[in-house]
Amino acid sequence: MGDKVAIVTGGAGGIGQAVVMRLARAGFGIFVLDKNEEAGRETVELLRQQNYDAEFYRVDLKYRTEVKDLFETLYAKTKRIDVLVNLAGGTLHRRLIHEFSLSDWREVIDVNLKGTFLCCQAVIKPMKERKDGIIINTSSNFGITGSPGRTAYAAAKAAIIAFTKSLALELAPSGVRVNAIAPGLTATARVMTSHTETEWRQLTEKIPMGRAAEPNDIAEAVNFLASAESGYITGQLIHVNGGMVFT
């Protein structure tokens, strides 16, 4: 797996593919974790075509035992994980509150928030022991602004910010850094197909920089946080949104 190893959950998604490609270019061997098996294998194939080290593992992050078993397998293979990027997540269900079932609401919280918690938990001990390690979580501009129909998603994404700060405080004495990124509207296939051309134009016109983020814009921010250049940055949230939302 090479000298440096990164795990990227949701690594086969639209942003995920750009992130794994960027980290591979920076010299990381990559474990691509995703629920989508087909996209996962495809992603690893793309990486290998460029002679990068990569392996795919299917996982549903809602389940503690699945996460625990998988990370044990990964540690048996590499002995060390330098970087964990928790990208997996999504709106999943978009409904007004009185039409939102408890099981759907919980699913959104669990996939986005609990999945992040479980993956972090699986790497903390070895990272602390080595006194080295980097965790990057994914929030969203909706975690700051809220979004109608996304009471659960916005709750989870706001929660990830405070979770990140708490974990950063716990791990700072060990030299392990924990930060979060907040992508704004991003031009992935999944997002673009869910809007008409007119809707997309209206959405992007409202962004100060006049365009949606490209997956690469997000990948560059992740790469920065995964590098030594951000060595004194911990507990922070980096917005990558063209000026759409501040703070």
Add this chain to the structure above:
Amino acid sequence: MALGLAREGARVAIADVNEECANTVKNEIEASGGRALAIRTDVSNEKSVQAMVEKSLKEFLRVDILVNNAGIFPTSPVEEMSEEDWDRVIGTNLVGAFLCARAVVPKFLEQGTGRIISITSGRAFQGAKNGAHYAASKAGIIGFSKSLALELAPHRITVNVICPGITDTAQPRGHQTEEQIYAQGQRIPLGRIGQPEDLVGPAVFLASDAAAFITGQTLLVNGGSIMW
């Protein structure tokens, strides 16, 4: 909070997992001539929340204000946090606020009025060492409340959040000595820790007509300890 709202003329349903405490508050309200109900409620349980709202609607026929104050704060580093602890904190503090809001919203829509006030914590902004689940749940409440404010704004229903600092209740005494609590108060710009009574004015204000144009906001009531 319940006593303060009762003083302002609200009939209050006190929903608490601790029935004895709820009854004490109920008796105090009734002793001063107000009306109150004590309903044993587990806010993390869908059926329990539904039953609580049905019971108070049966008694009072309407509901104008929901205050989401129920919360728990166990401590443990993330490394040692059990899945059960995680689920319990997120389930009570965050999912509980969702369940209570969802249970009153249909009545709010029918009435064309309603106020939701949820309680968060400074930890939502600053994180909590050994309380990552708590900090996450309290930040979650803010993201949730902003989204709900956007959903309900067309119906002129407001949704806001109050963020107390350290408050003179049993909670900080679980993990701090009296001296530590006093010292903390000295470091707060207004020179003391908060009293539960400090939260009454802000809650009554947000529930009143004076705050009709305020929604999706978080009001920090903390003596200036965090300015965000």
